[in-house]
Amino acid sequence: MNHPETELSGVVKELVLAKTIQAQHKTIETYFAPDAGFNHPLCSIPRGRGSIEKIKGVYEWYKDMSPKIDIDIDSVVYDHENNVGYIEIVQVFHIFISLFAQAPAKLLVRVKLEKKFSDSKYYIIQQDDHYQPEDIASLVLPFLAPLVIGIKNFAGRLCGFNAVAFGALRNAIHMCMTAIGAWIKGEDSKNHYDNGITMNGRVD
Known part of the structure; x- marks a missing residue:
């Protein structure tokens, strides 16, 4: 060419x-x-x-x-x-x-x-x-084409359902991880504060 x-x-x-x-x-x-x-x-x-x-x-x-x-x-x-x-x-x-x-x-x-x-x-x-x-x-096998299309459409709907179902679970896990992260961060801050008091000799 x-x-x-x-x-x-x-x-x-x-x-x-x-x-x-x-x-x-x-x-x-x-x-x-x-x-x-x-x-x-x-x-x-x-x-x-x-x-x-x-x-x-x-x-x-x-x-x-x-x-x-x-x-x-x-x-x-x-x-x-x-x-x-x-x-x-x-x-x-x-x-x-x-x-x-x-x-x-x-x-x-x-x-x-x-x-x-x-x-x-x-x-x-x-x-x-x-x-x-x-x-x-x-x-x-031309007669199978509508069946294949039907299976693909069903799979598409199933993906949408799974996205909603697992999306809710994913959000719940994310919220839990955020809460745990905040708690750990709070504990670290508290320990740092306590260590600071100890080093300054102001322990009861």
Whole structure:
């Protein structure tokens, strides 16, 4: 890439919407470094020599599982200082053997790029796909997505309840510690005063 900030969205579409495996492989070879890494909630490829071939396999299997994928790119942000791109995507992925209705899933793709001095172009050296749990469910078993959302909502309410309950306990402990601290401080002051009287020889 010469200008990642304007080219990243096109690269993503080329990868995901490639008509053939050969076209997809060519896109990967064009934009990924030979030792690029890949990280996804369901699989991971560490950076290393020839790791690009494994990334090809991931994308190939991805296409085999869902021959037809639809995507919308909501936003692209590029951090020039750190050479990091963030692409917000909504995709519809449907496993070809699944009997369930397809459902859209949101994800945030983070790509780290590195400039190759031989041709002054930027290449992807690391791709990280970030999903919410319900969006992972939408990819695999869409009917589970509402259940996952329900569990998360319940956990949120539980956190609020715990904050109130333990907040009261925390306040009580704080008050006790403050009282104990004040008592200790008072005792120290009294002892200091008594010691002062003793040193001045005014003990009864």
